[in-house]
Amino acid sequence: MKKRKMAKKKYKKEFEVTPWSVEGKVDYERLTKEFGLKLIDSKILERIKKHTKELHFLLRRNIFFAHRDLDWILDKYEQGEKFFLYTGRGPSGKTHIGHLIPWIFTKWLQDKFDCELYFQITDDEKFLIKEQTLEEINKNVEENLLDIAAIGFNPEKTYIIQNTKDIKLLYKIAIKIARNVTYSTASAVFGFKKESNIGIIFFPALQAAPCFLPSVLNKKNIPCLIPAAVDQDPYWRGIARYVAPKLGFYKPAQIHSKFLPGLKGEKMSSSEPESCIFTTDSEEDVERKVWKALTGGQKSLKEQKEKGGNPDICLVYKYLFYFFEENDEKIEKIYSECKKGERFCGECKKYLSSKIKEFLREHKKKRNIAKIEDYKKNLNILEMKI
Amino acid sequence: MKKRKMAKKKYKKEFEVTPWSVEGKVDYERLTKEFGLKLIDSKILERIKKHTKELHFLLRRNIFFAHRDLDWILDKYEQGEKFFLYTGRGPSGKTHIGHLIPWIFTKWLQDKFDCELYFQITDDEKFLIKEQTLEEINKNVEENLLDIAAIGFNPEKTYIIQNTKDIKLLYKIAIKIARNVTYSTASAVFGFKKESNIGIIFFPALQAAPCFLPSVLNKKNIPCLIPAAVDQDPYWRGIARYVAPKLGFYKPAQIHSKFLPGLKGEKMSSSEPESCIFTTDSEEDVERKVWKALTGGQKSLKEQKEKGGNPDICLVYKYLFYFFEENDEKIEKIYSECKKGERFCGECKKYLSSKIKEFLREHKKKRNIAKIEDYKKNLNILEMKI
Numbered sequence: 001m002k003k004r005k006m007a008k009k010k011y012k013k014e015f016e017v018t019p020w021s022v023e024g025k026v027d028y029e030r031l032t033k034e035f036g037l038k039l040i041d042s043k044i045l046e047r048i049k050k051h052t053k054e055l056h057f058l059l060r061r062n063i064f065f066a067h068r069d070l071d072w073i074l075d076k077y078e079q080g081e082k083f084f085l086y087t088g089r090g091p092s093g094k095t096h097i098g099h100l101i102p103w104i105f106t107k108w109l110q111d112k113f114d115c116e117l118y119f120q121i122t123d124d125e126k127f128l129i130k131e132q133t134l135e136e137i138n139k140n141v142e143e144n145l146l147d148i149a150a151i152g153f154n155p156e157k158t159y160i161i162q163n164t165k166d167i168k169l170l171y172k173i174a175i176k177i178a179r180n181v182t183y184s185t186a187s188a189v190f191g192f193k194k195e196s197n198i199g200i201i202f203f204p205a206l207q208a209a210p211c212f213l214p215s216v217l218n219k220k221n222i223p224c225l226i227p228a229a230v231d232q233d234p235y236w237r238g239i240a241r242y243v244a245p246k247l248g249f250y251k252p253a254q255i256h257s258k259f260l261p262g263l264k265g266e267k268m269s270s271s272e273p274e275s276c277i278f279t280t281d282s283e284e285d286v287e288r289k290v291w292k293a294l295t296g297g298q299k300s301l302k303e304q305k306e307k308g309g310n311p312d313i314c315l316v317y318k319y320l321f322y323f324f325e326e327n328d329e330k331i332e333k334i335y336s337e338c339k340k341g342e343r344f345c346g347e348c349k350k351y352l353s354s355k356i357k358e359f360l361r362e363h364k365k366k367r368n369i370a371k372i373e374d375y376k377k378n379l380n381i382l383e384m385k386i
Numbered sequence: 387m388k389k390r391k392m393a394k395k396k397y398k399k400e401f402e403v404t405p406w407s408v409e410g411k412v413d414y415e416r417l418t419k420e421f422g423l424k425l426i427d428s429k430i431l432e433r434i435k436k437h438t439k440e441l442h443f444l445l446r447r448n449i450f451f452a453h454r455d456l457d458w459i460l461d462k463y464e465q466g467e468k469f470f471l472y473t474g475r476g477p478s479g480k481t482h483i484g485h486l487i488p489w490i491f492t493k494w495l496q497d498k499f500d501c502e503l504y505f506q507i508t509d510d511e512k513f514l515i516k517e518q519t520l521e522e523i524n525k526n527v528e529e530n531l532l533d534i535a536a537i538g539f540n541p542e543k544t545y546i547i548q549n550t551k552d553i554k555l556l557y558k559i560a561i562k563i564a565r566n567v568t569y570s571t572a573s574a575v576f577g578f579k580k581e582s583n584i585g586i587i588f589f590p591a592l593q594a595a596p597c598f599l600p601s602v603l604n605k606k607n608i609p610c611l612i613p614a615a616v617d618q619d620p621y622w623r624g625i626a627r628y629v630a631p632k633l634g635f636y637k638p639a640q641i642h643s644k645f646l647p648g649l650k651g652e653k654m655s656s657s658e659p660e661s662c663i664f665t666t667d668s669e670e671d672v673e674r675k676v677w678k679a680l681t682g683g684q685k686s687l688k689e690q691k692e693k694g695g696n697p698d699i700c701l702v703y704k705y706l707f708y709f710f711e712e713n714d715e716k717i718e719k720i721y722s723e724c725k726k727g728e729r730f731c732g733e734c735k736k737y738l739s740s741k742i743k744e745f746l747r748e749h750k751k752k753r754n755i756a757k758i759e760d761y762k763k764n765l766n767i768l769e770m771k772i
Contacts, residue, residue, distance in 0.1 A: 124561050134558060164558050171553040172520060175510050178585030183569070186584050198572050199564025202588030 017231050018191065020129060028065055028230075028258055035233045037066040037256065047074050052112040057326045058105045058257065066230060068237075069253035076223045077113065083223035085109055086210045086252070088120035091140040092130060095147040096276040097323055097356075098229075098260040103151045105257065106227045110154055115225075117153055118210045119375075121145075121162040125207070128199040134164065147279050149370030150363055159382060160375040163206060169379070169386055170209040173216060178205040180243045189238030208240035211252040217385050221250050230256035260322050263293040263315050277319075279367065283357050290316065290353045296338070297345035308341040316348045324355040403617050404577065406515060414451055414616075414644055421619045423452040423642065433460050438498040443712045444491050444643065452616060454623075455639035462609045463499065469609035471495055472596045472638070474506035477526040478516060481533040482662040483709055483742075484615075484646040489537045491643065492613045496540055501611075503539055504596045505761075507531075507548040511593070514585040520550065533665050535756030536749055545768060546761040549592060555765070555772055556595040559602060564591040566629045575624030594626035597638040603771050607636050616642035646708050649679040649701050663705075665753065669743050676702065676739045682724070683731035694727040702734045710741040 015024030017031060032039055040062065049055050051074075058064050073083050087106050089099065110117050121144070123137050130137070141162060148160065161169060183201065186192055192201055214222045226236060233256065241251040262275030269275065274289055281289070296310030296317065311317040317334065325331045334351075337343035401410030403417060418425055426448065435441050437460075444450050459469050473492050475485065496503050507530070509523050516523070527548060534546065547555060569587065572578055578587055600608045612622060619642065627637040648661030655661065660675055667675070682696030682703065697703040703720065711717045720737075723729035 124557075127561055128565055134562070164561070165554075167557040168551075168554050171510075171557075172550050175513055175550070175585045176520070178588070179514055179583050181584050182581050183578065183584060183587060184580040187580075192569065194570040194573075195568050197565050198567050198569060198588050198591060199561045201569060202564070202584050205584060 019231050019234055022231055022259060026259065031230065032066045035066075035230070035237060037068050037230075037233065037254070038070075040065055040067055040070075040255075044070060044074075047071070051077070056105060056108045057328070058101065058108075060328065061321060063101065063322055064105060064227070064255055064257045067253070067255045068241075069251065070225070070255055073223055073225050073253045081223060082115065083113070083225050083253075084116040084118065084214050086118045086120070086224055086226050087228050088122060088207070088210075089144055089148065090122045090126050091137055091144050092126045092132075093140055093271075094278045094280060095144050096278050097319075098276070099144075100147070100151070100279070101260055101323065102227050102229055102257055103148065107151050107153055109225070109227060110157065115157065116214065117158045118213060119148060119153070119158060119160045120207070120210050121160065122203075122207060124163040124167075125200070125203050127164075128197060128203060143280075145372045146367045146370045147363075149372050149375065150279075150366035152366065153375070155371075155374035155378075158375050159378050160372070161210065161379065166379055166383075167206075169213065169382055170206055172386070173209040173212050174202075174205040176247055177208050177212075177239065177243050178202060180246050181205065181239060185238070185242070189234050204235055204239045207235045208243070211236070211240045211244070212247065212249045213382075215249050217382060221248075223250050224252035226252055226254045228254070228256060229259060231259070232256075261315065261318060263289055263319070265294045265315060277356055277360075279360065279363055281360065283360075286356045286360065287353050290319075290349050290356065293319075293349065293352075295345045295348070301344060304344055305341045309338040309343070309345070311335050311338045314338070314348075316345065316352050319352055320348075320355070324352060324359065405617050405620055408617055408645060412645065417616065418452045421452075421616070421623060423454050423616075423619065423640070424456075426451055426453055426456075426641075430456060430460075433457070437463070442491060442494045443714070444487065444494075446714065447707060449487065449708055450491060450613070450641055450643045453639070453641045454627075455637065456611070456641055459609055459611050459639045467609060468501065469499070469611050469639075470502040470504065470600050472504045472506070472610055472612050473614055474508060474593070474596075475530055475534065476508045476512050477523055477530050478512045478518075479526055479657075480664045480666060481530050482664050483705075484662070485530075486533070486537070486665070487646055487709065488613050488615055488643055489534065493537050493539055495611070495613060496543065501543065502600065503544045504599060505534060505539070505544060505546045506593070506596050507546065508589075508593060510549040510553075511586070511589050513550075514583060514589060529666075531758045532753045532756045533749075535758050535761065536665075536752035538752065539761070541757075541760035541764075544761050545764050546758070547596065547765065552765055552769075553592075555599065555768055556592055558772070559595040559598050560588075560591040562633055563594050563598075563625065563629050564588060566632045567591065567625060571624070571628070575620050590621055590625045593621045594629070597622070597626045597630070598633065598635045599768075601635050603768060607634075609636050610638040612638055612640045614640070614642060615645060617645075618642075647701065647704060649675055649705070651680050651701060663742055663746075665746065665749055667746065669746075672742045672746065673739050676705075676735050676742065679705075679735065679738075681731045681734070687730060690730055691727045695724040695729070695731070697721050697724045700724070700734075702731070702738050705738055706734075706741065710738060710745065 015026045017026060045055060045059060077083060085106055087102055106117065109115060121141055123141050126137050127134055186201060186204055211224045236252055236254050244251040262269065262272060264275045266275065277286060277289060294315045296314030298304040298307055298309060320334060321331055334343065401412045403412060431441060431445060463469060471492055473488055492503065495501060507527055509527050512523050513520055572587060572590055576590065597610050622638055622640050630637040648655065648658060650661045652661065663672060663675060680701045682700030684690040684693055684695060706720060707717055
C-alpha cells in the first residue's frame with residue numbers, strides 16, 4: 001500500500017496533466033496508458049486513409065497520437081452512420097498557435113467526412129476558475145471567435161455555442177447528466193476539493209452536454225467524435241462516457257493531440273506571452289520571439305559544424321515540425337542537416353520566422369473578413385428544436 | 387463539546403426543517419431563533435398597516451409569523467425605493483391548498499405595494515432530487531401554472547420563470563453567485579454529502595439568482611422581499627444573503643409562513659393524497675377527506691357536551707383558521723363554542739366541506755380561463771435586456 005502511494009507520488013512529480021494545467025515533461029505513451037487511451041497506429045491510419053485519400057500531416061507526424069473508439073467511429077461510418085464532431089475553446093485569453101492545431105485538424109475532418117461540427121466556448125468555466133470578470137472573458141471570446149471563423153469551418157454545418165449565451169441548448173441535457181454524477185465521482189475525476197466552488201463542480205455536466213445534443217435534437221443516436229488536446233480527456237472518460245449508457249446515448253469517441261510547447265520549452269501559456277505566438281502578433285513580435293527561442297544548437301558555429309545540432313530538443317525545429325513546415329521531405333532535410341552540422345540556428349530561425357509571418361498574414365486576412373454571424377444564425381434553428 | 391452535540395441531537399429528534407423535508411412537530415419560535423429570523427410583532431404589523439390600511443388575515447393570525455429585514459424593506463419603501471417580490475414553486479406534483487397560502491399572500495402584497503413579482507418554477511430542482519423524468523415534471527408544471535395564473539397576479543408586473551426553459555435569464559447571475567460559494571459552505575447549509583449529485587449542489591445558485599435579476603436588468607439595486615414557507619430560508623440565509631455584498635447587491639428580505647398541516651396532522655404532502663386538498667379535487671373528494679380528518683372532539687356527543695372539544699389540536703379547525711374562514715368573529719365563535727361543548731365535529735366538518743367546495747368552485751373557474759401566456763410574454767422583454 002505504502003509502496004503504491006510512493007510510486008504515485010514519484011509519477012506525479014515527473015508530469016501532471018489535468019484540464020486546467022500541464023506540468024513537467026509529458027510522457028505521452030505513459031499518459032495514454034494512464035488515461036486508458038489507445039495509441040494511433042499504422043493500422044488505424046490506413047483505415048482513415050481509405051476514406052480521406054491522404055493523411056493530414058498532424059496524423060502523419062503522430063501529433064494526433066491517441067484515441068478512444070476511433071475504430072468504432074469508422075465502423076459506424078462504413079455502415080452508413082455519419083458522425084458529428086465536437087470540440088471547443090476555453091476563452092482564457094488571446095488565441096495562440098497551440099489552440100489552432102486541434103481546430104485545423106477538426107476542419108480537415110469536417111471536410112473529409114462531411115460532418116456537422118459543434119464548437120463549445122466555455123466562457124462560464126473560465127469565469128468560474130479565473131479572477132477575470134465576465135466582461136473581460138467576453139472580450140476574449142470576441143477575439144477567439146474571429147480566429148475560429150478564420151479557420152473556415154463549413155458555415156452550413158457548424159454550430160458555435162457560447163455557454164453563457166446559449167445555455168438553453170445545453171441545460172436540460174446537463175441536468176440529466178448531473179443527476180447521474182455524484183460529487184464523489186466528479187471529485188475523483190477532477191480533484192475537486194471542499195474549497196472548490198459549486199459552479200465548477202457542476203461545470204463538467206455542461207462540457208459533456210454537447211456530446212449528446214445532436215442525438216437529442218434529431219431524436220436518434222448519432223456518433224460523436226471529439227478532436228481535442230489530450231488534457232480534456234477527463235471530461236469524456238470520467239463524465240460523458242460514464243453517463244452515456246445510463247441516458248441511452250452512444251459513448252463519444254475521441255482523438256487527441258499532443259501539446260505544442262512554448263518557444264522556451266514549457267507549455268504554451270497566455271500568461272507567458274514571450275513564449276507564445278499569438279494570431280494577432282506583429283511581424284516584429286514574431287521575429288523577436290523566434291530569435292529568443294530555445295534551440296538545440298551548439299555554443300558556436302565551429303562546434304555546430306563538428307558535433308551537429310540536436311533537433312529533438314530544439315523548439316524552432318518543433319514549431320516547424322508541429323505546424324509550419326507541412327512538407328515531409330523538407331522537414332526531414334532540416335532534421336538531418338542539423339544533425340550533421342550542415343545547418344545553423346540562425347538559418348532555421350529566419351526560416352521559421354518567415355513561415356510564421358506568411359501564415360499570420362493569411363490568417364489575419366481571413367480574420368478580418370470573418371463573419372461569425374454565419375455560424376450564429378444556425379443556433380436559432382437549434383433553439384427552436386430543443 | 388459533547389454536551390452541545392447531545393443537545394443538537396435531541397433537538398433534531400423533535401423536529402427538522404430543510405427545503406426538502408419537514409419532520410416532527412415544528413416549534414416555530416425555536417425555529418425562528420435557530421434560523422436567526424425575527425418574529426413578526428405588533429410593531430411591524432402597525433408599520434405594514436400604515437401602508438395597506440388593513441392587514442391580511444394571514445398576518446392577523448400570525449400564519450406569516452417571521453421575517454428578516456422586513457423593517458428595512460419598509461424603510462426603503464418609505465424613502466421611495468420600491469421593492470419587488472420573489473417567490474416560487476417546486477413542481478413535484480399537483481397543487482394543494484398549502485401551496486396557495488404564500489401565493490395568495492404574495493398577490494396581496496403585490497396589490498398593496500404595487501410590486502413587480504418574479505415567480506420561479508424550479509423544475510430542474512425537482513428533477514435533480516426526484517425519480518421523475520423531465521416530461522413528468524413538465525406535466526406538473528403545466529398543472530401548477532394554471533393554479534398560479536388563477537391567483538390573479540398582475541399580468542403587467544409578473545414574470546414566471548421556469549428554470550429549464552428560461553435558464554438564460556438566470557445563468558450568468560447564477561455563476562457569479564456560484565463562484566462565491568464553496569462546496570464546503572453549500573454542504574454546511576444544505577447537508578450535501580459525497581453522494582449528492584453535482585446538479586443539486588449547483589442548484590442553490592439558481593434559486594438565489596432571481597433575488598438579483600431585477601437589479602441586473604435595471605442596472606441599479608432594487609430591494610427584494612421573498613414571501614415563502616419558512617423551509618426555504620436556507621437558500622436566502624446561506625446563499626443569497628451571503629453572496630449579496632460580495633456582488634454589490636442588496637441582501638434580500640424575507641417574510642415566512644408556517645406550514646398548513648395535512649388533514650391527518652402531518653405535513654401536507656402530495657405523496658399522501660388523502661391528507662391534502664388538491665385544487666383539482668372533486669366535491670366527493672373534499673367531503674371524503676374532510677370526513678376522515680383528525681379532530682379534537684371527544685369520543686361521544688355526551689362527552690363533547692360535558693368536557694368540550696379541543697380546537698387547538700383539531701385539523702378541521704386549523705383548516706378554517708389557516709385558510710377557509712377569513713372572518714375573525716366567526717372563527718373566534720367556532721373556537722369558543724367548541725371549547726364549551728356547544729359545537730360538534732360533524733357540524734364543523736360540514737361547514738369546512740362547504741367552505742372548501744365554495745373556494746374550489748371559484749378557483750376552478752379561474753383556472754379554466756387562466757391565460758398563462760399573459761405572464762410568459764413578459765419574459766421576452768427581459769430576455770432582450772439580459
